[in-house]
Amino acid sequence: MTAGSSLEPPGAGVPTERAVRASAWRKYAAKMRGNKRLTPLAQPVPLDIIVSALGSLVGIGVVAFVSLVYGKPLIVASFGASAVLVYGVPDAPLSQPRNVLGGHLLSSAAGVLTYMACGLTWWSATLATTLAIVIMMLTKTTHPPGGATALYAVLSRANPTYILAPVLLGAAALVVIGVLVNNLSPNRSYPRYWL
Numbered sequence: 140m141t142a143g144s145s146l147e148p149p150g151a152g153v154p155t156e157r158a159v160r161a162s163a164w165r166k167y168a169a170k171m172r173g174n175k176r177l178t179p180l181a182q183p184v185p186l187d188i189i190v191s192a193l194g195s196l197v198g199i200g201v202v203a204f205v206s207l208v209y210g211k212p213l214i215v216a217s218f219g220a221s222a223v224l225v226y227g228v229p230d231a232p233l234s235q236p237r238n239v240l241g242g243h244l245l246s247s248a249a250g251v252l253t254y255m256a257c258g259l260t261w262w263s264a265t266l267a268t269t270l271a272i273v274i275m276m277l278t279k280t281t282h283p284p285g286g287a288t289a290l291y292a293v294l295s296r297a298n299p300t301y302i303l304a305p306v307l308l309g310a311a312a313l314v315v316i317g318v319l320v321n322n323l324s325p326n327r328s329y330p331r332y333w334l
Contacts, residue, residue, distance in 0.1 A: 187324050194226030194320040201316065202309045212305040217243070217287035218313060224284070225317040229329040233282055236314045236330050240307070242282025246271035247306040250292025251299055259296055267293045 154162075183191075199222050202214040221243070224234040232238065249270040257263035271289035275281040292301055314330075321329035 184326060187326055190320060190324045190327065191226045193323075194317060195222045197320060198222055198226060198313045198316040202305075202312050206305065212301075213309045213312065215288060215291055215305050215309065217284035217291065218309055220284035220287065221282070221310065221313055224282070225313055225329075226321065229317060229321045229327055230331060232331075234317075234329075235332055237332070237334050238280050238282040239314050240310050241278060241280030242275050242285035243288050243306050243310040244302065245274045245278060245280060246282075246285030246289040247292055247297075247302045249274055250289035251297050251301055253289070254293045254296060255299075259293060264290055264293045 199214075199218065202218060205211050206214040221239055224231060225239060228234055250267040253263050253267035253270060257266065267289040268286050271286050272281075275285055288306060291297070295301075317329055321327045
């Protein structure tokens with residue numbers, strides 16, 4: 140035997156392609172286990188719960204009243220989720236005016252343009268929601284209800300006026316009411332930032 144030679148055959152100890160793939164799948168599946176919670180869930184103080192309820196009552200109440208009583212479109216279903224964010228967790232980055240207004244505006248435009256270009260199909264509904272997510276992420280205006288705003292634009296066969304009313308005007312009403320109501324609590328300061 141020569142110096143440096145081994146008794147192992149060439150390639151021994153090198154993982155096979157199958158072993159590498161199996162290891163990658165195990166790592167992927169392990170991510171789905173989650174982690175143990177290290178801190179308890181935070182319980183909001185009673186005043187903040189009351190302020191959140193008041194915000195939702197006034198915010199959704201105003202846009203629903205204008206829409207249903209006066210027949211002026213100012214509400215879409217995704218505003219229910221926006222209300223949870225703006226009035227329930229006003230400190231969250233996804234609850235800030237930039238995200239609420241920008242997310243709904245850009246998502247509604249993505250939905251309307253997708254419907255105008257592709258019509259109403261299963262894949263146009265999928266495409267509108269996907270485009271909304273990508274656009275919001277690229278513009279740093281992610282607001283989860285925006286995905287529903289884009290989806291509804293396709294499902295309802297929305298025309299370009301949908302972008303202004305109900306979406307932009309309704310979202311603006313929710314934000315303005317959020318500014319007025321959230322700041323009633325000494326524990327809150329809304330917004331954290333505008334832009």
